Amino acid sequence: MEPHNSYRDLLKIPALFPLIIAATLSRLAGRMFILTLVLFVLARFSSPALAGWLTFAAIVPGLIVSPVAGVLLDRVGPTTAVRIDMIASAFFIAAIALVGWIGWASPPVLFVLVMLFSLAGPLGAAGTRTLLPRLVPSGALDRANALDTAVYALVDVIGPALAGLVVAGLGPETALSMIALAYAGAAICLARIQRLPGLASRQASFLAQTIEGIEMVARQPTLRGLAISYSLYQVTWGALYVVVPVFVAGHYEAAVGSSVTGILWSAMGLAGGIGALLAGHLRTAGRERHVMAIGMVVTALAAWPVAAEFGFGGLAIGLMLAGVMAGPIDVALLTLRQRRTDPQQLGRVMSISMSLNIAGFPLGSAIAGMVITSSLSATFVLAGIASVIAAIATVTIPADAKATT
Structure with missing residues (x-):
């Protein structure tokens, strides 16, 4: 056992x-x-x-x-x-x-x-x-x-x-x-x-190790690829955080719409937790890139056409589906990054990578804020395209751990 x-x-x-x-x-x-x-x-x-x-x-x-x-x-x-x-x-x-x-x-x-x-x-x-x-x-x-x-x-x-x-x-x-x-x-x-x-060795200066950490994430194919692909994936979520309240406002009065939006995000968070726990039983080690890519493609479909083209029910189903996929994507990301990083450098890699990962979120929100004035549906399409590109970037990450050295 x-x-x-x-x-x-x-x-x-x-x-x-x-x-x-x-x-x-x-x-x-x-x-x-x-x-x-x-x-x-x-x-x-x-x-x-x-x-x-x-x-x-x-x-x-x-x-x-x-x-x-x-x-x-x-x-x-x-x-x-x-x-x-x-x-x-x-x-x-x-x-x-x-x-x-x-x-x-x-x-x-x-x-x-x-x-x-x-x-x-x-x-x-x-x-x-x-x-x-x-x-x-x-x-x-x-x-x-x-x-x-x-x-x-x-x-x-x-x-x-x-x-x-x-x-x-x-x-x-x-x-x-x-x-x-x-x-x-x-x-x-x-x-x-x-x-x-x-x-980490203390023979090198603090500044030298700081620069080394930045170079490490920028140069290693796995770490660089994860930073790029996950940031693109976060563009999807940045866009959704803008477009979902606008979509809901078109179906409900302001006071009710705020409550409905909160309920949707809470339900999506619960779906993400369930997805993460289920991902723990998938044994993602060695299959992280495929788990991430599949989850990103499903997220793209959840954004468009499911959430965009099938009314409020489609929006709710799309968000739940994207939430469930977020769990396996995050688990696979963490496991692959930890597995392919030297333990002596893990603190620097995690700290820098987590900051880079967040960068896609405000970018997605900013772009969505501009696109949404022209078309609500186009904003959902934007969210979906970001996840598709993220999936493509994910599968290009080297399969062999030796490629990161």
């Missing part, structure tokens, strides 16, 4: 259960924070523009420093790096709540605290997925990635709803305090995980 052949057996691996709990708490806190920050700023300053810029400040600085964060991950080890992120996040969000309560929450103060929060973000985001290959046997890695991906899908459903309820009932300062406590709880869970040392 193969060990770890079920998710229950997988969680018996020492340190994996506290890592999953820590990841759930921290990701839930992060998902709640963005919405809570927007609601906090709107309540205090009644300024959508300020809310938008603070949201920008909560995300972009972390993306910019991701190559540096990757070097730190490889040098100090993923356990320490993730703990730094959890503690720093708890501290800075608690500080935002405090300045709100005592009346010091001016825009400059908020910008400083939010940017400091953002800078530590890549350590936690990439650190968890750097820890997994060092905690679980290689044969169970795809299932561990499936469980990790399902956690992301779960918090996508729960996080915004929970943030809205707490802010409405108790106020944004209380919500921020709860988010800080969630990060602190994640840091406590990490205390149960053994400290894994960094594997």
Whole structure:
């Protein structure tokens, strides 16, 4: 009988259960924070523009420093790096709540605290997925990635709803305090995980290793191919996030339409979690490129014609289908990237690659915003084409792991 052949057996691996709990708490806190920050700023300053810029400040600085964060991950080890992120996040969000309560929450103060929060973000985001290959046997890695991906899908459903309820009932300062406590709880869970040392050599300078990490992702065919194909796939989701609310608004009044849109995204998130857990039983190792390509083609068909041409029912079915496919795609992506990366360089690769992957999302939203004024159907076609091109890019990734060296 193969060990770890079920998710229950997988969680018996020492340190994996506290890592999953820590990841759930921290990701839930992060998902709640963005919405809570927007609601906090709107309540205090009644300024959508300020809310938008603070949201920008909560995300972009972390993306910019991701190559540096990757070097730190490889040098100090993923356990320490993730703990730094959890503690720093708890501290800075608690500080935002405090300045709100005592009346010091001016825009400059908020910008400083939010940017400091953002800078530590890549350590936690990439650190968890750097820890997994060092905690679980290689044969169970795809299932561990499936469980990790399902956690992301779960918090996508729960996080915004929970943030809205707490802010409405108790106020944004209380919500921020709860988010800080969630990060602190994640840091406590990490205390149960053994400290894994960094594997990168310290003979080279920090700057040299940062540049090496960027070159590594740019030059290795597998890593470069994954960055390109998944970014193109994210163009689809960026476009869908724009076109779906517009589509729904054409069928319902504004108040009802907002609720329907939220329900659709929540249902899609649940579908993504189910898809991820099912993907853990597929044994994707060695077949990752095919799983990703098939999932991307199905996503393209879900966007057009299913979602675009068959009314509201088609939209709902298309989104559920795309959500189910997102799970296997993400699991295969993580497993292939981890399998073909030197453990000494995994922190840098994960940190840089995850930042590059996000780039397609805002690009898709921006293009959709321009196309949608001319044609709703054309926007869905755009989303589908992006996934088809992503699938083509995926199958061109070298099949032989030696091609990445």
